[in-house]
Amino acid sequence: AQSVTQLDSQVPVFEEAPVELRCNYSSSVSVYLFWYVQYPNQGLQLLLKYLSGSTLVESINGFEAEFNKSQTSFHLRKPSVHISDTAEYFCAVNTGFQKLVFGTGTRLLVSP
Amino acid sequence: DAGVIQSPRHEVTEMGQEVTLRCKPISGHNSLFWYRQTMMRGLELLIYFNNNVPIDDSGMPEDRFSAKMPNASFSTLKIQPSEPRDSAVYFCASNPGGAGGNTEAFFGQGTRLTVV
Numbered sequence: 001a002q003s004v005t006q007l008d009s010q011v012p013v014f015e016e017a018p019v020e021l022r023c024n025y026s027s028s029v030s031v032y033l034f035w036y037v038q039y040p041n042q043g044l045q046l047l048l049k050y051l052s053g054s055t056l057v058e059s060i061n062g063f064e065a066e067f068n069k070s071q072t073s074f075h076l077r078k079p080s081v082h083i084s085d086t087a088e089y090f091c092a093v094n095t096g097f098q099k100l101v102f103g104t105g106t107r108l109l110v111s112p
Numbered sequence: 113d114a115g116v117i118q119s120p121r122h123e124v125t126e127m128g129q130e131v132t133l134r135c136k137p138i139s140g141h142n143s144l145f146w147y148r149q150t151m152m153r154g155l156e157l158l159i160y161f162n163n164n165v166p167i168d169d170s171g172m173p174e175d176r177f178s179a180k181m182p183n184a185s186f187s188t189l190k191i192q193p194s195e196p197r198d199s200a201v202y203f204c205a206s207n208p209g210g211a212g213g214n215t216e217a218f219f220g221q222g223t224r225l226t227v228v
Contacts (some may be wrong), residue, residue, distance in 0.1 A: 036217060043203055043219035100217055104154040
């Protein structure tokens with residue numbers, strides 16, 4: 001069965017600094033990978049996804065993630081964060097049966 | 113489209129009472145999911161439906177929990193009787209479905225349940 005590991009439960013960072021949120025997955029078959037963001041008191045929103053093709057995927061608000069098959073990772077990065085990026089970020093994997101399996105989430109705390 | 117609609121947004125109930133959470137998926141989506149989110153356990157998949165049929169309910173914690181999808185535009189999650197440990201945020205999500213798993217799920221705003 002597939003699983004997702006997000007090792008960092010919380011990542012504090014200063015505004016305009018770079019950030020990386022780590023995600024590793026476990027699966028014996030091909031996967032589709034997703035990053036979701038959850039702002040306070042909101043549902044989850046899709047940030048970006050990897051389905052196939054280029055291993056580097058980008059979101060409209062400056063985040064990017066790179067699929068690394070050999071390391072079974074899909075880390076999320078942003079070169080310069082804003083206060084408004086403060087949220088919880090979830091990595092998820094789907095092996096083709098419509099069932100998304102989520103990691104435990106990483107809380108990104110951006111301070112001035 | 114208004115997105116996935118959940119009701120109520122907040123529910124406070126006494127232990128032992130029946131609780132019913134409601135969800136309207138995005139029109140045309142074939143798959144519907146119920147998740148529970150707590151600080152201790154994170155985001156857990158309780159059950160999911162495809163074309164109104166329950167496909168996997170292995171995440172339903174106990175017989176006190178039941179879910180139905182009588183038609184393509186409505187689903188309920190019922191807890192009877194409710195207990196304080198059921199307190200959590202319950203999310204409903206839908207996606208277009210089909211084979212492959214390469215479509216993202218769209219989440220509702222959630223129902224915050226507090227059982228006292």
